Amino acid sequence: MKSPTDTPQNAIDLATLYDRDFYLWIETTSKLLRDGKLHELDIDNLAEEIETMGRSEKRAIASNLEILLTHLLKYKYQPEKRTNSWQYTIYEHRKRLRKAFQESPSLRRYFETVFAECYREARNLAAIEMGVDRDRFPVSSPFSLEETLDSDYLPV
Numbered sequence: 001m002k003s004p005t006d007t008p009q010n011a012i013d014l015a016t017l018y019d020r021d022f023y024l025w026i027e028t029t030s031k032l033l034r035d036g037k038l039h040e041l042d043i044d045n046l047a048e049e050i051e052t053m054g055r056s057e058k059r060a061i062a063s064n065l066e067i068l069l070t071h072l073l074k075y076k077y078q079p080e081k082r083t084n085s086w087q088y089t090i091y092e093h094r095k096r097l098r099k100a101f102q103e104s105p106s107l108r109r110y111f112e113t114v115f116a117e118c119y120r121e122a123r124n125l126a127a128i129e130m131g132v133d134r135d136r137f138p139v140s141s142p143f144s145l146e147e148t149l150d151s152d153y154l155p156v
Contacts, residue, residue, distance in 0.1 A: 014042035061100060061107055062114050065148075068093040069122030070129070072143055076155035078130055087154070094151055115145060 018025045025042070032040050071089045075082055101108045119141040127134035147153045 014040070015045065018042060018045045057100065057104060057107060058110055058114075061097065061111055062118055064093045064096045064100075065111060065115065065118040066121045066125065068097070068148060069119050069141065069143065070125045072148065072155055073122060073126040073137055074130060076142065077126070077132075077136060090154070091151065094149055097149060098151075112145060115141070115148075 014025060014028060017028065025045070029041060029046060032038070068090060071086050071093070075086055075090065097111065101111070123134050123137045123139075126137065130136075141148075143153075143155065147155075
């Protein structure tokens with residue numbers, strides 16, 4: 001049985017395989033890379049997938065940060081409704097961020113870059129969840145970057 005990498009028109013076949021069977025394209029591309037058959041790769045789609053992976057990592061950082069900041073706001077501004085679930089969510093999203101920074105330390109710079117933007121979103125989300133006006137919260141984050149990531153920090 002022949003594999004897709006046995007054909008002479010590999011690059012053309014891989015480009016069409018990308019649209020027809022993405023998982024088989026991944027398997028084939030991985031095998032070509034491991035075998036050092038770089039001239040047979042579908043470079044355009046491979047580059048696109050690598051770029052997509054980077055965007056996905058950034059989206060995960062922003063999403064985890066927004067959730068974390070939302071819960072820190074709720075915890076600070078609704079002390080009468082504090083729950084273990086909120087503490088769990090705060091812990092979980094800090095853990096996800098720490099792991100991302102361990103695996104890709106350069107993502108820490110991205111975290112710092114989007115912190116203010118994520119806080120603005122968290123401010124809106126917290127206001128909606130709490131049923132209050134967003135002006136109840138400061139325009140700038142009351143939590144520093146360090147406090148936000150500090151596993152021992154909970155606002156009072």
